[in-house]
Amino acid sequence: MALVPAAGLAQDAGKQAPSAAEIDWRPRSQLPAEVQAGLPVFCDGGYLPSGTAGGAMPVLPAGETEAPLEASALSARYELDAELYLQGDVRLRQGSFQASGSEARYDTRSGSLNLQGPLVSRGEGFLLTGKDARYSTESGQLDINTATFLLHESEMRGEASSLSRIGENQVLITDGLLTTCGPGQNDWAIVASDIELDQAEGFGTARHVRLEVLDAPVFYWPYISFPIDDRRKTGFLYPQFGSSSAGSGAFLALPYYLNLAPHYDATLTPQYIHGRGLFTELEGRYLSRFGESVLQLGYIDDDSYYKDENPGADGQRWALDLSTRAAFGGGWTGYGDYSVVSDEDYLSDLNRSLEIDQATHLQRRGGVRYSDQNQYFDAYLNGYQTIAERIADVNKPYNLLPEVLYAGTTEVGAFEAGIESQYSWFYRDNENLTGLNRANGQRVRAIPELALPMRALWGFSRPSVSLDYTRYDLEDYTLGNSSFDRTVPVFEWDNGLYFDRRSSLFDIPYNQTLEPRLYYAWADAEADQNDIPDFDTGLKSFRFDQLFQRDRFTGGDRVGDANQLTVALTSRFNDLLTGAERARVSIGQVRYFDDREVSLFGQGASDRSNSPLAGELVLNPVDNLEIRSSGLWDHDTQRTEEGRSQLIFHSEDYRYLATLGHTYSRPDDIEQTDVGAVLPVTNRVSAIGRWVWDSELDRTVGTLAGLEYNNCCWSVQVVHQNYLTDDEELDTRLLFRIELKGLGGSGGASDNIADAIYGYDERERRRFGTQRR
Structure with missing residues (x-):
């Protein structure tokens, strides 16, 4: 060993030694400014490892198992081949181990060292203190009596009648207490007869455990394992408790986590819900080199409350939710989502972990997708479970078995050629349906387009021509030939100019733009299309964005006729110091040159010559305040048709x-x-x-x-x-x-x-x- 001369004064043994948490605790005012900025306002302070608290020496690199013991003190007495006695401001270090105390005796023959306190030992991410300790230079084990400890990463502190540091990352605690509350604040604590903390694994275990709130026991576990960082390990997690959203009230859950392999795990959560019975949820996760899959299940065998509310029901209820995502490389991805429940009230009565919300329909969808800069491909199957019993068969959505989408663009000299295409096979149970609602079948839609895009700093112009082609091959269709098609020629011309000027307001420079836009659309669609089933079509809600869309229908079963010109104006105010858009105001209107005759069973046709004025206003006067407003104003009736306004404020x-x-x-x-x-x-x-x-x-x-x-x-x-x-x-x-x-x-x-x-x-x-x- 090496004996190093000491400097400084001896500690006053008469003073009560501070705990590990008290040594590194700093009031808010004493923390560095960057730490204070990240500290929640409701915290009075935080931990700040000093690196030399209690006289500890800098840590040497770990892994030096044969490192010599280095020591320093105010005075030393050495008996040859027997004992070294150190007294006053004793400091010891061996490899990554370091400690300080008032006196120490080192047996050169056995390699054991007895250290009298107040003792302080610091390591990577932790701090220990105690009354006295025994340390083995051979094994590295440190045994401390009347100990306190602090784990910096988790901000977990505690105390124990005895503590053993049996390895660089392993601590055994006897008759211990754990809490993340600050020094002197035991609002809650975990008290146990035996606690083991393993920083290498990121977990702790404890036996004969009780949860104390304000020093009063409120819960008992025979055995638990718990995280001390972000990693997870097989074992019981902390119990959950609360009130159910329906039924008779409280629930108690005891999750058990299964770390089955590095790439898959599971969490089983049995829980008792008062008035309902034993309810169990299971979540399984699987991670492959392609992506992640998550399976969630919920099951209750005998729901007492549900049986009382629904006479004749057996009380057996369940739910399943499966999601998967995969990235195959080269632009290819895969996806899948599947949800099913036993009854329409399950989500409101029982669901707490399934990532599905209360709804009338649960979607099931899975497929593959490809995309690059110029192409997009998507092929999938899509279906639904209609869980609301009040939904009539005629209003239930169609399944897609399958749907295939493809879109692509390419440059042809100065022109741009593109295509949007779709193949869909629609199916739903039609046993109780009649007429057009009974039809199932296939639909192919393709929209080839040729455009001449022209762009400059001051504006753009994009004329284009396209054909909107649709073909149907139907089953159970009773209005004529079950195979027919529809072709609609389309012409569009989108134009915009860009003007800007610089100015200042309240000494803040800003850039104001003025962006007029003209958009013309013409589509020669046949007026009567109501002999075509409505598989997936609806009427779009008129908004500012729709001013620049030629079709007023969603889906593919109606193609709107058009002969219309949109006139719009947008102005933006951009902060030149931050780049933020502080304001944007837009207004526009559509001028119709012909009546719109195509309808979706009566909806969508109109003979008016002008649309309502559509406008948007977005204000961000400061970073924490946003004001949004949009609306429709009809100049014919002098009334507002629609309006949506929202003010959102948050402090920093x-x-x-x-x-x-x-x-x-x-x-x-x-x-x-x-x-x-x-x-x-x-x-x-x-x-x-x-x-x-x-x-x-x-x-x-x-x-x-x-x-x-x-x-x-x-x-x-x-x-x-x-x-x-x-x-x-x-x-x-x-x-x-x-x-x-x-x-x-x-x-x-x-x-x-x-x-x-x-x-x-x-x-x-x-x-x-x-x-x-």
Whole structure:
């Protein structure tokens, strides 16, 4: 060993030694500015490893198993081939091991070293303190009595009657306590008779464990394993608890994670729901060299509440959701999504993990796709499960068995040639249908186009001609020949100019543009197309974007006739310092030279000569404020036909959120006002609220109100929600989420708030993403 001369004063043994957490803890004011910036406002401070706290020496590179023991002290006494006695400001180091204390005795024959405290030992990512310790220079094992410890990455601290560091990354704790709360703040803690922490594996295990809240035991586990970083390992995860969205109330879940192989795993979550019974969910994940697949299952054998609500039902309910994504290379990808449930109420009653929302139809789709700069190909099968029993057979969607899409463009001299094509085979059960609704069959559609694109810095012009061709081969078609086609010639000419000027406002330079645009479309479509089935077609909602589209129908079963000119104007204001678009205003109108005669069973035909004025306004006066408004104004009736406005505000750290929206549609008799906000009451308490009022119904159609409390140790959200059901009644539920920092959370309030208030998911990401530095 090497004896190094010491410098400094001896520690005052009469003072009580600080714990490991107290050594590295810094109040907010003492943290570097960059650390303070990432620290949530509700945290009073954080950990800042000093690297030399407690007199510890710099760490040598790991892996030096034969490294000599280096020591320093204020005084030393050495007995040849027997013992070395060090006293006063003792510092020891061997390879990656380092420690400091008041005195030490080193047995040169056995290689054991006894160190008296106050003891401090620092390693990569952790800090240990204790009353006294025994260290073996042969094995590297360190045994500490009356110990405290701190893991910096997870911000986990604790204490123990004894602690053994049996390897560079392995710690055994006897009669220990763990928490992520700051020093002196034991709002919650895990207390166990035996704890093992393995930093190499990223996990800990514990026996005879109890969860204490404010020093009061609230839960007991005989054995648990838990993460101390982002990695996962086979074992029980933390229990989840909360209230069900329907039924009699509370649930308790005990997830078990199976780390089966590096490329696949599973999580089994048995749970008891009061009033319903034992419910089990399973999630399996598989990762191949092509991509990831996820399978989710839910099953309950005997749902008591469901049987009471639905006499004659057996209570057996289940759901399945499968998704897969694959990248084959060379521009080829594959995908698949399949969802199925046992009954229409499963998603609202039981679903908590399946990534499918409440809906009337569940989609099943799978296929392959190819794309490059000039081509696009997609071939897939698509089907649905209609889960709402009230949906009539005539309104159920068609399956596509299959659909194939291809689009491509190429340059031919100064011209651009392109094609869009589609093959579809439509099928649905038609046993109870009659007439045109009974038809199934195949449809081929191709739209070849030849265009002359011309572009310059000051504008563009693009004339084009195309043919919209469709052919049908139908089954169970009773209106004539089951095989027929349709050809529609189309001419389009899109033109735009670009003007700009520079100026300044409030000493901020900006660039203003003026962008007039003319778009002409002509399509000679046959007026009566109502002998063609409606497989996938609908009438587009008229918006500003539709000013530049020649067809007013979606899908391929109707091709609209057109002879129309669009006149539009857009102006933008761009901040030259940041490049941000601070404002954009657009307005436009379509002039119709002929009546529109093609309809979808009465919808879409019109004889008016002008469309309503369509406009959009987007304002971003500052980075945290966005105002959007769009609408349709009919100059013939001097009335607004439709209007949508939304104001979105958030502070830079997303602590403040506010949204104000208004939706109006005269044709649909809809007028609703929507207000949502998250407002801090204090640094730790925030109020959450949302209110939706329907002026046509003269009633509230949705509310959400709650409180959120945060500190650096735990958080809780409690939310009361009213929502409109299918029978136009307001239903009520209470949602909550408890988050013990480092243990995870339970309850489902956050997801519902994020669905209701724009920006809340970003707030959650920042809140938990910056919490762990």
